[in-house]
Amino acid sequence: AQSVAQPEDQVNVAEGNPLTVKCTYSVSGNPYLFWYVQYPNRGLQFLLKYITGDNLVKGSYGFEAEFNKSQTSFHLKKPSALVSDSALYFCAVRDPQYSSASKIIFGSGTRLSIRP
Amino acid sequence: GAVVSQHPSWVICKSGTSVKIECRSLDFQATTMFWYRQFPKQSLMLMATSNEGSKATYEQGVEKDKFLINHASLTLSTLTVTSAHPEDSSFYICSATKGQSNTEAFFGQGTRLTVV
Numbered sequence: 121a122q123s124v125a126q127p128e129d130q131v132n133v134a135e136g137n138p139l140t141v142k143c144t145y146s147v148s149g150n151p152y153l154f155w156y157v158q159y160p161n162r163g164l165q166f167l168l169k170y171i172t173g174d175n176l177v178k179g180s181y182g183f184e185a186e187f188n189k190s191q192t193s194f195h196l197k198k199p200s201a202l203v204s205d206s207a208l209y210f211c212a213v214r215d216p217q218y219s220s221a222s223k224i225i226f227g228s229g230t231r232l233s234i235r236p
Numbered sequence: 237g238a239v240v241s242q243h244p245s246w247v248i249c250k251s252g253t254s255v256k257i258e259c260r261s262l263d264f265q266a267t268t269m270f271w272y273r274q275f276p277k278q279s280l281m282l283m284a285t286s287n288e289g290s291k292a293t294y295e296q297g298v299e300k301d302k303f304l305i306n307h308a309s310l311t312l313s314t315l316t317v318t319s320a321h322p323e324d325s326s327f328y329i330c331s332a333t334k335g336q337s338n339t340e341a342f343f344g345q346g347t348r349l350t351v352v
Contacts, residue, residue, distance in 0.1 A: 156343075165343070210279065224331070
């Protein structure tokens, strides 16, 4: 069964500093990995995805993530944090060996707080 | 773009009544839609996977007769919470995919259900 773990409930970073939000996964085959962001009382917004190819993927709002197969990780990063980046971030995985109806499973979420 | 519209954004209903939540893909055909439930400060819990024209696949522990899902067209899925009780109060979120497992899911804005 596929699963996703986000080991940190909260990450606090000063504005202008680099940020990292951690994610590890477990699937039976090669995974499809996603990062989403959620603002209060809103749905999720897609940030980026890894399907295949270059391990470093770039997404919206200056975010990027690095796929590391040996460590089964897909950490979200940004070189310089903004206060407006403060939100709830979810890592998600989809097992491609199943059909298009394969489930998207989410991690527990990490609350990112950027202080001015 | 890919826009998913969820309606209503919030609803208050009396205990024992039923509530219908709609999820529409506005600019694409969604072969698969997912329904999630999110408790405060928690992750998204997948309730069911809905495929157009077929019965929904429910996750373990989710009552099929209580959470009725209908996916009658490629652009509309509905979730009906039947005989709602206060413990059903939650944030319900739908998402839709374009039909390939390597694509991201697009989310509705969520529905805040309060049962009084």
